[in-house]
Amino acid sequence: MGLDDATVKPHERLAAYLSEDLAAVDALIAERMVSAHAPRIPEVTAHIVGAGGKRLRPMLTLAAARLMGYAGPHHRALAATVEFIHTATLLHDDVVDESGQRRGRPTANLLWDNKSSVLVGDYLFARSFQLMVEPGSLQILSILSNAAATIAEGEVLQLTAAQNIATDEAIYAQVIRGKTAALFSAATEVGGVVADATDAEIAALHAYGDALGMAFQIADDLLDYEGDAGATGKNVGDDFRERKVTLPVIKAVAAADGTERAFWQRVIETGDQQEGDLDEALALFARHGALEATRDEAFGWAAKAREALGHLPDHELRGMLSDLADYVVARLN
Amino acid sequence: MGLDDATVKPHERLAAYLSEDLAAVDALIAERMVSAHAPRIPEVTAHIVGAGGKRLRPMLTLAAARLMGYAGPHHRALAATVEFIHTATLLHDDVVDESGQRRGRPTANLLWDNKSSVLVGDYLFARSFQLMVEPGSLQILSILSNAAATIAEGEVLQLTAAQNIATDEAIYAQVIRGKTAALFSAATEVGGVVADATDAEIAALHAYGDALGMAFQIADDLLDYEGDAGATGKNVGDDFRERKVTLPVIKAVAAADGTERAFWQRVIETGDQQEGDLDEALALFARHGALEATRDEAFGWAAKAREALGHLPDHELRGMLSDLADYVVARLN
Numbered sequence A, B: 001m002g003l004d005d006a007t008v009k010p011h012e013r014l015a016a017y018l019s020e021d022l023a024a025v026d027a028l029i030a031e032r033m034v035s036a037h038a039p040r041i042p043e044v045t046a047h048i049v050g051a052g053g054k055r056l057r058p059m060l061t062l063a064a065a066r067l068m069g070y071a072g073p074h075h076r077a078l079a080a081t082v083e084f085i086h087t088a089t090l091l092h093d094d095v096v097d098e099s100g101q102r103r104g105r106p107t108a109n110l111l112w113d114n115k116s117s118v119l120v121g122d123y124l125f126a127r128s129f130q131l132m133v134e135p136g137s138l139q140i141l142s143i144l145s146n147a148a149a150t151i152a153e154g155e156v157l158q159l160t161a162a163q164n165i166a167t168d169e170a171i172y173a174q175v176i177r178g179k180t181a182a183l184f185s186a187a188t189e190v191g192g193v194v195a196d197a198t199d200a201e202i203a204a205l206h207a208y209g210d211a212l213g214m215a216f217q218i219a220d221d222l223l224d225y226e227g228d229a230g231a232t233g234k235n236v237g238d239d240f241r242e243r244k245v246t247l248p249v250i251k252a253v254a255a256a257d258g259t260e261r262a263f264w265q266r267v268i269e270t271g272d273q274q275e276g277d278l279d280e281a282l283a284l285f286a287r288h289g290a291l292e293a294t295r296d297e298a299f300g301w302a303a304k305a306r307e308a309l310g311h312l313p314d315h316e317l318r319g320m321l322s323d324l325a326d327y328v329v330a331r332l333n
Helices: A010-017 A019-032 A040-049 A056-067 A074-096 A114-133 A138-161 A169-194 A199-226 A247-254 A258-270 A277-288 A290-309 A316-330 B010-017 B019-032 B040-049 B056-067 B074-097 B114-133 B138-161 B169-194 B199-226 B247-254 B258-270 B277-288 B290-309 B316-330
Strands: none
Touching: A010 A019, A010 A056, A010 A316, A019 A056, A019 A074, A019 A114, A040 A074, A040 A114, A040 B138, A056 A074, A056 A169, A056 A199, A056 A316, A074 A114, A074 A138, A074 A169, A074 B114, A114 A138, A114 B074, A114 B114, A114 B138, A138 A169, A138 B040, A138 B114, A169 A199, A169 A247, A199 A247, A199 A277, A199 A290, A199 A316, A247 A258, A247 A277, A247 A290, A258 A277, A277 A290, A290 A316, B010 B019, B010 B056, B010 B316, B019 B056, B019 B074, B019 B114, B040 B074, B040 B114, B056 B074, B056 B169, B056 B199, B056 B316, B074 B114, B074 B138, B074 B169, B114 B138, B138 B169, B169 B199, B169 B247, B199 B247, B199 B277, B199 B290, B199 B316, B247 B258, B247 B277, B247 B290, B258 B277, B277 B290, B290 B316
16 A cells, blocks of 8 residues: 555655654663653553554644754754653543543543553653753754643643533633644644744744644534544544533534524533434434534634645645645544 | 741741742732632632742752842742642542541632532643743753652552552651652752752752651651641541552551551451540550651651751751751650
8 A cells, every 4th residue: 555545545655755763762662761760651551652643743843843854853852852752641531531541442531540640641741841851952842841731721721611601712712722733733843943944934833833723623523523433433423421512512612593592501501401402403403503503613723724834844744734634624524 | 036036947047038039929929829710710729839838848949049149039939830740649649538627628629629629730730840840940840740650650659659568668768758758859859940040959958858758758748647637727537538659657567566556457448447446546556666666767867958958058057957857856755
């Protein structure tokens, strides 16, 4: 199966193209997650790192650096850094969300306990900072530490925005930028910085990562209502049951009449959910075209991601990144 | 009341001497804990930062820098960094320990929820990294990111060492180095680095902070069995009930006969604790001199801290730091 075979998914083509780099990143992750003193750390980390994630974020760093012609070694440490930050946030997210399943497997907080998830997450976060010091670039440290703050801020904002139907699209954008787009954009941006790209190129790499992340997260939030557990490893309506106010709900609330508003207040704010409420929510989405409008926004962000690539050099990787932007929304049939 | 009055505690004399610096650090903390988007963040942070802690760690950085003749502005950002790291670990500790009280006040996880404590802790941790990037020193970044990893590793090790009476004094030393001494030693060390001290002076500052932290934590673990809730804000025997294996228990287990060993296995490993077990533990400590031996170790570390100061310039602050080393163990009547 050649890399130009249209049936090969873009992230698989990226993984094949970057296979040598990715293997080195995996080795670096395995090396750095070891703790001489606390065997619980690699146990928990291996469970989540080995859970079959797509390594999308480290690939973004590797691809950005290669696309900009980088030939040095530091992009690998940065890619591992990005994956450590991601893994740390997953561990903490599962505690916060009280999740029992991720990617179809039991979560670490269920297999061990919340304590281990909190503390191993802290360890990985600290390890990520050790790693990002290594390339010796203050600009890179600034980008990644800013991303870490935006991620945490977005998570706290999500806590308070959940269960509040006054949450609007601007707040939602801040939440998902923190949840997803901030690390995507930092991942691509540091790839450009390490490769000594121009300011305009670095800005374009940032814009691509940001738009890809926004498209990805909006698609994810939409799939929470449209997907099936077999394909996504999530249960349909998880966000609804956790009373999260994602884009479909925001759009349905904005179009709601008095009766509908009372419904949203009861299920989201009061949290008094009954049998059939998820079906009712889906019916209200259909009535107001909320899922279609959400899909349109995801496609809009994917288009912005492709546009940003226009400011970057012509390169085989640029085509793959463009296809990746299409792919994250192509899941939305 | 003059600063040379023997009834004024050393940390109060340090605070008076460093009052201008400390006020600037407090202002910086207040400025940086603000989040435009997530008001929950300053709420939770203010609760814990305003809880009447002694600001011991930021004072160590300020004192080390001043002692080495530093006159620039960056020691304040570093002191705030150290306090942010400390505050973040307190928030996560309270979740892990399922604590309801700290310094005589309800903990943040009780007032808000575990989710807020986890995520606001992450935010402060990220903020601390943003702050530590500002002085532009890779050596400082390396010291503080290494400390953060040691802290998290020690916490995970404590999780697995708890409830295990095979824990020995070497493991205990690793746990408390992570829990306390690693941040103390990083705090003093970065003060020396920012002041451009010699390698020997930086090593002495590190050794002082490490020994002070070891003395402090061993004293704290001893006071868990000797103190009273009114003075310490903790309940006597908290560690016993949480089945933590601290130095008094390790020493008592090492000297235990078969019957006593069975007792420790039941109360610490099985966790089957009954009325009167804490009294029985205290009686076993007395039989084997476990509390006296623990006190001796705390005094030994305090002596090491004073010795390390011998390698540093003669300075008013050096006297206060020496008194501080005496003071952390003077609590042990």
